[in-house]
Structure formats: C-alpha cells, structure tokens
Amino acid sequence: MLVDALTDLDRRRGWQSAAVALTGAASAAPEAAGELNRALRTLATTDTADEAGSERDRPARQRIDHLVNLLTARAVTHPETFRAERTAAADILAAHRGFVPQAAVLLAHALDLDAGPDPLHSALVRLARLHERRPVLASRTAQTLATRITYAHRNGIGDTDTLLTVAARLGATGDTAEGLFAAALTATGGARTAWTGPWRTQLRLLRQHPVPDVRDAAYAEVTAHE
CATH class of the missing domain: 1.10.1240 (Methyltransferase, Methionine Synthase (B12-binding Domains); Chain A, domain 1)
Structure with missing residues (x-):
C-alpha cells in the first residue's frame, strides 16, 4: 500500500507520509527494505527528464529526492544502522545517470567510519x-x-x-x-x-x-x- 501511494504519480496526496512510513519500516524489517528498493527502482525508471511543465515537473524525481533526504537524515542520527539498506538504495540509483548525485549522497552516508x-x-x-x-x-x-x-x-x-x-x-x-x-x-x-x-x-x-x-x-x- 505504501509503495503504491509513493509510486502512483497520479496520486498527488499522501505520498510524503507514505515515504516517511516506508523508510521507517525499512529500518526495522528486511521485507520493508526490499519494498523501499522496489519503490526507488520504479520511480527511477518512470522519471522523465524533459518535463518542466507549468503544473508538474518530474514528480518521480521529487519523490526520489524526498526518500533520499529521509534516508540521509536517518543516517545522521543513526549512522551505524541501516547501512546495507542505504548502500542497496545507492546501487539502484547509480544505475540511472540522472540519479548519480543522490546515489553519491547515500553512499557517503553508508560509510563505516569505524572500519579499518x-x-x-x-x-x-x-x-x-x-x-x-x-x-x-x-x-x-x-x-x-x-x-x-x-x-x-x-x-x-x-x-x-x-x-x-x-x-x-x-x-x-x-x-x-x-x-x-x-x-x-x-x-x-x-x-x-x-x-x-x-x-x-x-x-x-x-x-x-x-x-x-x-x-x-x-x-x-x-x-x-x-
């Protein structure tokens, strides 16, 4: 339900709350983390780079940006948790040229600074x-x-x-x-x-x-x- 609310671009209400709920669930359950990755993959695939309309402009990208912001904010407060999930999300976005900056942010926040x-x-x-x-x-x-x-x-x-x-x-x-x-x-x-x-x-x-x-x-x- 959360993924549908987030990835259905015809639904213009409720997707932000769905993003918050989905990222919160993903930090607690592997199944939810998989669904978060599915949402990112769907949004990255459906994004259209040439949009710049008077009513809407790249709604899929805006939803991805919101998800990335939520994931990095969680990384700041809980840097040692959810690292694998941030890395997986970065890998999904890095496969799309238009989302390399978002992938870089996620990978930077996934680093284990206590590693050797x-x-x-x-x-x-x-x-x-x-x-x-x-x-x-x-x-x-x-x-x-x-x-x-x-x-x-x-x-x-x-x-x-x-x-x-x-x-x-x-x-x-x-x-x-x-x-x-x-x-x-x-x-x-x-x-x-x-x-x-x-x-x-x-x-x-x-x-x-x-x-x-x-x-x-x-x-x-x-x-x-x-």
Whole structure:
C-alpha cells in the first residue's frame, strides 16, 4: 500500500507520509527494505527528464529526492544502522545517470567510519568512481564527507590513524575525486589532531597534487593562524 501511494504519480496526496512510513519500516524489517528498493527502482525508471511543465515537473524525481533526504537524515542520527539498506538504495540509483548525485549522497552516508583502512579505502574508491567527469559533484561529496567525519568524531566514531592512512592512499592516485576526498579527510583529521606532524606532511603532499582543484582544497586549509 505504501509503495503504491509513493509510486502512483497520479496520486498527488499522501505520498510524503507514505515515504516517511516506508523508510521507517525499512529500518526495522528486511521485507520493508526490499519494498523501499522496489519503490526507488520504479520511480527511477518512470522519471522523465524533459518535463518542466507549468503544473508538474518530474514528480518521480521529487519523490526520489524526498526518500533520499529521509534516508540521509536517518543516517545522521543513526549512522551505524541501516547501512546495507542505504548502500542497496545507492546501487539502484547509480544505475540511472540522472540519479548519480543522490546515489553519491547515500553512499557517503553508508560509510563505516569505524572500519579499518582497507575496507574504508575500498568504500571511498567505490564512491569516487561515481564522480568520473563530475568535478563539481566530487567537491560536494567531499564536503559531505567532511561534515560526516566531523560529526562522527564528536560522537566518538572513527580513528585518526585510519583516516591518515586512507587519505594518503587516495591522494597518491592523481584522481580528482579521490584527491578531493583525501583533502576532506586531511582537513578533518588535521583539525582533530591540532595538525600534528603526519597531518601537515599529508597536507603538503596534497598541495602538490596534479589536479588544481585538489591543490586549491589543500591550500584552503591553514595549520597555524597568524
């Protein structure tokens, strides 16, 4: 019933309440999570990119955006739960070119910041692949990462040594998205540790990155204020 209310584009009332109920149920029951994914898949398939009418404009996309906002809001308050479901939803949206930004947001909020260097690095590389030829999106996602890591630190989540290892790996590839993610990790990790020696070294390396946007992000950080 909730999926029908959400995906029937002729029904213009009640879909927002259905979205809230469906995402809430999905966090508690695998069957509901599957139905949420079915709703996302249906909406992504029925979205029409050339709409821009006086009465309606891409109703399917607006419903997807609402679902993504609900999922990311839940991730902020409960970051360690519902991770697999956010990842699955991201995979569905990433298969549609028009919904890569929404997929990136979900994957950024699905990261396990308490994971070791190898799984966290792999997850960030996977996230970076969504940003090929999308430098503006990569910059936005890097900001999302910085915000999420800062919030996690306040709640005792995440290890600075892990962040440093992953930042070094990402920054060494020469890739734009990976470099911007490395800069985000370096900015948050450096601030967290009051810019101890290893973090200053990592910042210097990013200031020599082959991509100008990454260098700019590194130069925007200050290790000692005048």
